[in-house]
Amino acid sequence: MSATVLFDTPGPKARARSKAYTGITGLALAALLGWIGYRFWVTGQFDASMWARFEYTDVQWAIVQGLLTTLKVFAIAGAASLVLGAVLAVGRLSDHAPVRWVSAVIVEFFRAMPLVIMIYALYRWQFTDRPMWALVIGLTLYNGSVQAEVIRAGINAVPRGQAEAAYALGLRKSQVMRVVLVPQAVRSMLPTIISQLVVTLKDTSLGYVITYEELLYVGNQIAATTNTPNGFPYVQVMMVIAPIYIAMCLLLSWAARAIERRGGRTTSTGAALAGAGMAAGD
Amino acid sequence: MDFLNTLTDNTELFRKGFLGTLALTGSSALIALVLGTLMAAFRVSPVPVLRWIGTTWVTILRNTPLTLLFFASVFAVPKLGLNQLTYFVLAMATLGFYTSAFVCEVVRSGINTVPIGQAEAARSLGLTFSQTLRTVILPQAGRTVIGPIGSVLIALTKNSAIAGGFNVVELFSTQKTLTENANPLFAVFFWIALGYLLITLVLSGIFRGLENRLAVAR
Amino acid sequence: MTRTPFRTRTLGAAALVAAVALTGAACGKSGDSTNAGSGGGSSSSASKGGDTKSFSYKVNTAADLKGSPVWAKAKKTGKITIGVKADQPGLGFQDVGTKKYSGFDIEIARMVAADLGFAENQINYKTIDSAQREAALSGGQVDLYVGTYTINDERKKQVSFAGPYFVAGQDLLVQKSNSDITGPTTVKGKKVCSVEGSTPLQNISQKKYGATTSSFDKYSKCVNTLLSGQVDAVTTDDAILLGYAAQYPDKLKVVGKPFTKEPYGVGLKKGDTALQTAVDNAITAHEQSGDWKKAFEATLGKSGMTAPQPPAITEK
Numbered sequence: 053m054s055a056t057v058l059f060d061t062p063g064p065k066a067r068a069r070s071k072a073y074t075g076i077t078g079l080a081l082a083a084l085l086g087w088i089g090y091r092f093w094v095t096g097q098f099d100a101s102m103w104a105r106f107e108y109t110d111v112q113w114a115i116v117q118g119l120l121t122t123l124k125v126f127a128i129a130g131a132a133s134l135v136l137g138a139v140l141a142v143g144r145l146s147d148h149a150p151v152r153w154v155s156a157v158i159v160e161f162f163r164a165m166p167l168v169i170m171i172y173a174l175y176r177w178q179f180t181d182r183p184m185w186a187l188v189i190g191l192t193l194y195n196g197s198v199q200a201e202v203i204r205a206g207i208n209a210v211p212r213g214q215a216e217a218a219y220a221l222g223l224r225k226s227q228v229m230r231v232v233l234v235p236q237a238v239r240s241m242l243p244t245i246i247s248q249l250v251v252t253l254k255d256t257s258l259g260y261v262i263t264y265e266e267l268l269y270v271g272n273q274i275a276a277t278t279n280t281p282n283g284f285p286y287v288q289v290m291m292v293i294a295p296i297y298i299a300m301c302l303l304l305s306w307a308a309r310a311i312e313r314r315g316g317r318t319t320s321t322g323a324a325l326a327g328a329g330m331a332a333g334d
Numbered sequence: 335m336d337f338l339n340t341l342t343d344n345t346e347l348f349r350k351g352f353l354g355t356l357a358l359t360g361s362s363a364l365i366a367l368v369l370g371t372l373m374a375a376f377r378v379s380p381v382p383v384l385r386w387i388g389t390t391w392v393t394i395l396r397n398t399p400l401t402l403l404f405f406a407s408v409f410a411v412p413k414l415g416l417n418q419l420t421y422f423v424l425a426m427a428t429l430g431f432y433t434s435a436f437v438c439e440v441v442r443s444g445i446n447t448v449p450i451g452q453a454e455a456a457r458s459l460g461l462t463f464s465q466t467l468r469t470v471i472l473p474q475a476g477r478t479v480i481g482p483i484g485s486v487l488i489a490l491t492k493n494s495a496i497a498g499g500f501n502v503v504e505l506f507s508t509q510k511t512l513t514e515n516a517n518p519l520f521a522v523f524f525w526i527a528l529g530y531l532l533i534t535l536v537l538s539g540i541f542r543g544l545e546n547r548l549a550v551a552r
Numbered sequence: 553m554t555r556t557p558f559r560t561r562t563l564g565a566a567a568l569v570a571a572v573a574l575t576g577a578a579c580g581k582s583g584d585s586t587n588a589g590s591g592g593g594s595s596s597s598a599s600k601g602g603d604t605k606s607f608s609y610k611v612n613t614a615a616d617l618k619g620s621p622v623w624a625k626a627k628k629t630g631k632i633t634i635g636v637k638a639d640q641p642g643l644g645f646q647d648v649g650t651k652k653y654s655g656f657d658i659e660i661a662r663m664v665a666a667d668l669g670f671a672e673n674q675i676n677y678k679t680i681d682s683a684q685r686e687a688a689l690s691g692g693q694v695d696l697y698v699g700t701y702t703i704n705d706e707r708k709k710q711v712s713f714a715g716p717y718f719v720a721g722q723d724l725l726v727q728k729s730n731s732d733i734t735g736p737t738t739v740k741g742k743k744v745c746s747v748e749g750s751t752p753l754q755n756i757s758q759k760k761y762g763a764t765t766s767s768f769d770k771y772s773k774c775v776n777t778l779l780s781g782q783v784d785a786v787t788t789d790d791a792i793l794l795g796y797a798a799q800y801p802d803k804l805k806v807v808g809k810p811f812t813k814e815p816y817g818v819g820l821k822k823g824d825t826a827l828q829t830a831v832d833n834a835i836t837a838h839e840q841s842g843d844w845k846k847a848f849e850a851t852l853g854k855s856g857m858t859a860p861q862p863p864a865i866t867e868k
Contacts (some may be wrong), residue, residue, distance in 0.1 A: 058378055058445075058463060058466055058471065059380040059457070059463040059466070073384065077381070077384060081387070091415055092414065094415065095414050097414070110647075110649020113649065164530075165527055166491075166493070166494075166495035166527075168499065168506065169526060169527060169530070172506075176513065176687070180691060181688070181693040254398070255399065256399075257402050260405070261496070261499045263681060268399070268405060271405075272405070272773075273639075273646075275409070275776075276639050276773070277646075277647070279800070281802075283413065284772070284776045286406075286413055287410045289410075290402075293402070297397075301397035302393070412782050413776075501767065510749070510767070513683075514683070
């Protein structure tokens with residue numbers, strides 16, 4: 053919206069210039085795409101043999117299983133991170149200093165740690181046999197810590213009068229949190245929370261690093277075990293796997309935006325954090 | 335003192351890894367900042383095609399897992415005949431492109447925080463779009479986005495660890511050699527984690543300082 | 553403003569992609585697709601992991617290993633877990649679709665399991681990459697490991713071996729047109745790929761060879777980088793390389809000058825001598841009965857290697 057204040061409604065001259073830019077950009081884009089297409093052509097990526105394997109039900113089934121595995125990890129880690137996030141957020145707002153401290157240390161530590169290292173360390177330490185749990189626990193600790201900060205910001209953004217009114221009605225602190233503050237915080241922060249869930253979904257692909265059979269790992273297996281006259285079909289596998297990931301993430305992102313538009317409850321803090329939260333996550 | 339020995343016996347390895355992480359983070363940060371700002375300019379520009387390119391770039395990159403991007407750049411891109419690119423260059427491009435999408439969003443929201451009157455005043459002085467953007471909007475937006483850019487670069491530092499799984503010599507990849515040589519697991523990951531923490535702490539310090547010095551009073 | 557139509561469009565595209573991805577599974581060819589791609593030109597590529605004929609070995613139901621905790625535990629649960637490789641054609645290879653394992657290592661695993669009293673359906677295969685082998689054995693995640701596992705003193709500090717059941721030698725795989733690389737002394741300044749945590753990688757990384765090394769978790773990735781020209785050679789045991797060379801007979805070749813001796817053993821938990829003896833006996837028995845030779849010819853033999861004499865047992 054504010055974008056339009058940066059330039060005037062184009063007049064005839066500006067329209068002509070815009071057209072020229074459009075033409076140049078269009079040509080540049082076409083050239084780029086053409087060059088990529090040419091690279092595909094000369095390296096034999098369009099060769100039927102590179103694609104043939106995707107016609108087989110066993111490979112299709114393998115992809116579906118990889119997808120389901122990814123979704124399973126996402127579901128467990130997503131739910132667990134929300135629970136952990138709520139607990140840590142309330143912990144950081146506790147009246148007891150030790151609880152506040154412990155929550156703060158947990159949140160800061162796991163947010164500062166590169167997730168891939170955490171997952172890999174968990175895998176090597178205890179979960180060599182069960183990589184799924186290394187992945188789920190790593191994702192939960194990291195994303196739970198991020199969600200904690202989001203929910204905490206949400207709680208702080210609830211008008212003070214709400215809590216005061218609840219106390220005046222004789223509710224205890226735990227009740228105020230549970231009944232009044234957390235539900236409102238979650239509601240107002242829902243877009244940000246879902247954005248972080250997108251991050252969680254994306255990071256399930258780190259399972260590849262610890263040889264857990266999620267979608268990306270399955271993709272690698274398909275490529276590595278297919279012989280064609282032109283080598284392994286990594287390019288083709290990417291062209292099949294990447295759209296699946298992008299589609300899943302887009303659907304979730306879209307849900308976040310739809311809620312943001314419909315809810316109308318998003319406070320200005322929520323909106324500001326929405327940007328920061330997405331950027332901070334990987 | 336196995337714990338300390340892991341560090342003292344492998345200082346050369348750790349040094350190489352640490353420098354690798356610094357080089358990778360630094361170079362991809364540069365790509366991300368330049369490309370991200372350019373894409374942000376595209377996204378607010380009067381030319382529809384440019385807006386479309388900016389939006390597509392951001393939408394695709396933000397919704398693709400970074401591990402998948404690494405996988406594609408290391409295993410698929412060279413298959414298109416681009417086999418002279420080293421693993422470091424591939425990782426640098428991957429991290430730079432990926433992060434540029436986040437930089438773009440931060441810069442764009444920074445542009446939105448510049449009061450409308452500023453742009454209107456610039457326009458009434460007869461400045462063109464690119465002049466308005468370059469001389470009025472971006473310098474002011476730049477100040478407000480310092481904090482968020484800092485978060486983005488910290489995230490980039492952490493993300494650079496993934497490159498260690500794709501043949502780039504950096505901190506995380508030192509664990510391969512270290513664990514093979516039977517160093518205690520806890521010590522290995524402790525020292526590696528400390529290395530990352532060092533970088534991210536320095537980064538956040540720098541950006542906090544910059545934010546304080548350049549803050550716009552509004 | 554301009555964002556609304558974009559939003560609907562992205563959603564539409566996302567939904568479309570998702571729909572295609574899901575419905576795609578509803579139609580397709582069935583059967584083993586491992587080699588779907590190679591038409592005419594590479595018809596000589598015989599070593600396909602998937603099509604190896606399966607032999608059956610007589611299960612020794614009377615097996616009773618006194619003093620082997622690993623065996624006792626496996627017997628109690630009725631399953632023996634064997635760690636293997638999954639991406640080495642001719643040795644240990646898993647079909648992505650059917651999930652079936654095949655190859656010479658797999659045959660050895662089946663022979664040993666049969667003699668230990670476990671039938672085919674009681675074997676639980678588990679893919680373990682090179683770098684994780686010791687951890688998997690000492691942590692009890694696998695009872696045995698059969699996967700191009702070279703016996704050496706360094707490893708014997710952490711695990712025990714039975715065998716060897718085969719002796720390979722480190723060699724180099726290069727592009728067919730490559731005439732510079734003729735052996736380990738000619739890799740100076742060249743880019744060479746091998747697998748993380750493997751002896752070949754440690755060997756070639758020695759200063760005297762002067763090669764630039766890179767590594768991945770799987771050999772298939774190294775071979776991929778060789779095919780696309782990112783590296784000049786892949787080095788590991790000739791048995792493994794021959795399998796890949798057979799997949800791409802017009803693109804790759806094995807140099808053919810093995811420069812080390814790699815005795816392959818069956819990995820087991822350190823100190824379980826009862827299990828070690830039983831595995832040794834099983835290997836010897838199948839070598840004498842001719843099963844060993846038959847298994848070799850049906851797997852590695854297909855890549856043009858003639859069956860050698862089985863090696864003498866050294867790990868007792």
